[in-house]
Amino acid sequence: MKHRKRHAGGRHRHHMFSPEGAERGHGRHHRHHHGRGHGSSHREGRARLFDYGEIRxxxxxxxAEKPTYGYELIKTIExxxxxxxxxxxxxxxxTLTWLEEAGYIHPTTDEGRKNYGITPEGAAFLTANQAALEEIRSRSGSDEHGRRRDLSTPLMRAMKNLKTALRLRLRDGGLDIEAEQKIIALLDEAAQTISQA
Incomplete structure (x- = not known):
């Protein structure tokens, strides 16, 4: 109950969706519960794509697209x-608990499973933060409806060629240290070039 009162004002809620607010809120709470073991996992390492405020x-x-539940949200974001x-x-x-306590979503029980739907206040918040949401979706590679954007055919071909070349090279007797270092340097250079394109 104290948590709900603390976030009753719209200004406070907006702040909690910022990276700074996330660190003071859910971020600190999350680290407390999961500790070093969770932070060092492969899954958590990949989670750096978004901060906690952006996940919310x-x-x-x-x-907002449709009432849903926890596992389905995990698969949809993936x-x-x-x-x-x-x-x-x-x-x-x-995250779902925070959104519910903030008044942005409400739970319903369907066949023993808790689904969540958006509230009018949650819809208003999304409208007010549309620009931030578009930036998040752009980074995740999805469109305004959360669907994965299709990559161009030439780009897909190039990605497949790289994957195949690496797999075949590793399969054919492995790599000596010199060849391995050369490939690593080429991949690092390509990654830097792509990030600046």
């Missing part, structure tokens, strides 16, 4: 990011 906003936008980010239950369920 993205989750709220998906609930698909929307093209597999680059899979939120853990330890991220999604505290």
């Amino acid at each position: 906003l993205l989750t709220l936008s998906l609930i 698909e929307a990011s093209g597999g680059s980010y899979t939120p853990s239950p330890g991220v999604i369920y505290p």
